[in-house]
Amino acid sequence: MKNFFFIALVFIATLFFSCTKDDVDENALSSGNLTTDSIGGCKQILIHGNYEKDSALTADNYLDVSVNIKAAGTYTIQTNTVNGMSFKGTGRLGYGGGNTVRLYGSGKPLLNGLFPFRVTYGGSLCIANISIGGGGGANAIFSMGGAPNTCSGFNSSGIYQAGQIILAGVNYVVANVNVTSIGTYQIRTTPVNGVTFSTGATLNTFTSLGVQSVILFASGTPIASGNFNYILNSPNTNCRFTITYL
Numbered sequence: 001m002k003n004f005f006f007i008a009l010v011f012i013a014t015l016f017f018s019c020t021k022d023d024v025d026e027n028a029l030s031s032g033n034l035t036t037d038s039i040g041g042c043k044q045i046l047i048h049g050n051y052e053k054d055s056a057l058t059a060d061n062y063l064d065v066s067v068n069i070k071a072a073g074t075y076t077i078q079t080n081t082v083n084g085m086s087f088k089g090t091g092r093l094g095y096g097g098g099n100t101v102r103l104y105g106s107g108k109p110l111l112n113g114l115f116p117f118r119v120t121y122g123g124s125l126c127i128a129n130i131s132i133g134g135g136g137g138a139n140a141i142f143s144m145g146g147a148p149n150t151c152s153g154f155n156s157s158g159i160y161q162a163g164q165i166i167l168a169g170v171n172y173v174v175a176n177v178n179v180t181s182i183g184t185y186q187i188r189t190t191p192v193n194g195v196t197f198s199t200g201a202t203l204n205t206f207t208s209l210g211v212q213s214v215i216l217f218a219s220g221t222p223i224a225s226g227n228f229n230y231i232l233n234s235p236n237t238n239c240r241f242t243i244t245y246l
Helices: 002-022
Strands: 031-034 046-048 062-071 073-079 085-093 097-107 113-121 124-132 141-144 155-157 172-181 183-185 195-198 204-206 210-220 226-233 238-245
Touching (some): 031 113, 031 124, 062 073
Antiparallel strands (some): 031 062, 113 124, 141 172, 183 204, 195 210
8 A cells, every 4th residue: 555655646746747847838938128228229239250242251250239038938139131141149048137149140241331230139129330341351349439428539510400401521520439450440320310420431441549539420401409319339339429409
């Protein structure tokens, strides 16, 4: 009789643990969001590898993206396809809180220039700006002065008035960057209040290291009056400046 009860107890325990294991869905989707910094820019999106026109991406071309996980599970985080390239990462996140996810690139850059990639996860969106060089030129590595807050060395030129088209070469801003590796670069903000700031339509080149100034020219037509914030992105950092529209 004792053996019968012992066997029954083992059977029940085995059944219990088996059912408990089955209750864990290994294919459950994770939930969370992309991590942003104090000024709303993407936090710790690190761009790895060189990007050159007509050169296929390799395993050295990838993005490291910071995410905040609320519920563990499987994930797919990817970008849209821009200029012949895209980035994607899949897998399983087993721990809640801060995590870093790697998105590997695929495709081949078609044109030179600065291209914004939309990284999406859990309803959140961040932008990774990737500069495509040409002729074997390497991309510069630099950080924004004043990151992660107000851009340092900042000055604005020109009058900004709602409804009046921006004058080419008259309306621009100046900001500091710290260059740690020389090469080509292009900096562009996303449009805010109908106006975009950029270093131009073609690639520029940093030829020396250290802190220096960059000029970003305004383009567009302001929509409304008031104060509007713009975010400048480098490969690793963001800073913010404010333009007052009359």
